[in-house]
Amino acid sequence: MDKDLPSIKKWVVLYPVYINSKKTVAEGRRISLEKACENPTCAEIGDCCSHFKVPFAIEIDKAYPRDFFQRGRVRVLLKKEDGTPYNPAIATRKQLMLRVAELVPRHPGRTKKQESASASTAVPSKSGKHGKKKR
Numbered sequence: 001m002d003k004d005l006p007s008i009k010k011w012v013v014l015y016p017v018y019i020n021s022k023k024t025v026a027e028g029r030r031i032s033l034e035k036a037c038e039n040p041t042c043a044e045i046g047d048c049c050s051h052f053k054v055p056f057a058i059e060i061d062k063a064y065p066r067d068f069f070q071r072g073r074v075r076v077l078l079k080k081e082d083g084t085p086y087n088p089a090i091a092t093r094k095q096l097m098l099r100v101a102e103l104v105p106r107h108p109g110r111t112k113k114q115e116s117a118s119a120s121t122a123v124p125s126k127s128g129k130h131g132k133k134k135r
Helices: 042-053 093-106 108-121
Strands: 012-014 056-064 067-076
Touching: 012 056, 012 093, 042 056, 042 093, 042 108, 093 108
Parallel strands: none
Antiparallel strands: 012 067, 056 067
16 A cells, blocks of 8 residues: 555444344444345455545454454545545445445445356256165
């Protein structure tokens, strides 16, 4: 990033759990279920931040405290030194979460995954045990 940016410690933290529609409010979701997206990743959130032209940093080694196996977070700088926002449409962390959640489902990597998943045909597999019944 640029040298004139302030310390990353003061930046807004955005965990993927905050906008995940698969999580409940108790598990850490911070926006409404209708506006949330399904299983966002840090890379997708970072790409959305670059689309909005706001400085960001991805921290892969960090974990969400409520769910320690959920790895990664994104730090975002919303405002300049003088207090004006980098993007006038995004002034608060709530607006950032809503905008990112709108954009993540249209992410190029995500649309390719959905196309390949729908193209492959699912073959029904035999399941269950075969053998002697218990008496």
